[in-house]
Amino acid sequence: MRANWICSCADSAIRMTLTELTRFAKRYAEAWCSQNPESVAAFFAERGSISINNGPPAIGRAAIAREAQAFMTTFPDMVVTFDKLEPQLDAITFHWTLTGTNTGPGGTGKRVRISGYELWKIDSDGLIAESKGHFDGTEYERQLKHGVDG
Numbered sequence: 001m002r003a004n005w006i007c008s009c010a011d012s013a014i015r016m017t018l019t020e021l022t023r024f025a026k027r028y029a030e031a032w033c034s035q036n037p038e039s040v041a042a043f044f045a046e047r048g049s050i051s052i053n054n055g056p057p058a059i060g061r062a063a064i065a066r067e068a069q070a071f072m073t074t075f076p077d078m079v080v081t082f083d084k085l086e087p088q089l090d091a092i093t094f095h096w097t098l099t100g101t102n103t104g105p106g107g108t109g110k111r112v113r114i115s116g117y118e119l120w121k122i123d124s125d126g127l128i129a130e131s132k133g134h135f136d137g138t139e140y141e142r143q144l145k146h147g148v149d150g
Helices: 018-033 037-041 061-074 137-146
Strands: 004-009 012-017 044-052 079-087 092-101 111-122 128-135
Touching (some): 012 018, 018 037, 018 079, 037 061, 044 061
Parallel strands (some): 044 128
Antiparallel strands (some): 004 012, 111 128
């Protein structure tokens, strides 16, 4: 029996299996590792948005690509791994871990390993309409200065 999950987001409903959601999440994590910010943005609806730690949302694929590029520049060796999904009533929680070395312009050369999650709302086309990303900003800043083990 295939378990379906229904997301009623953006005034529509989409039915996806957990297997389909898992494949989507794995491809999304791989896009973050690609050093191609447009490949990240392609997972979002045309007017989709992403906000990080309650910051102002980046709206539209071009703005989302700029957000992705900032992380890719900061961590040229960045690897984002997909940890798990937690389907909710009207959203999906995508858990991830980022590892990389801060060797971008002005970088500290320190290795970072930080975990977090994005709360996704999926549109009727199966794309991310809204993502609210969260991670421990204080720990992230500490690791940028001192490294993951510092």
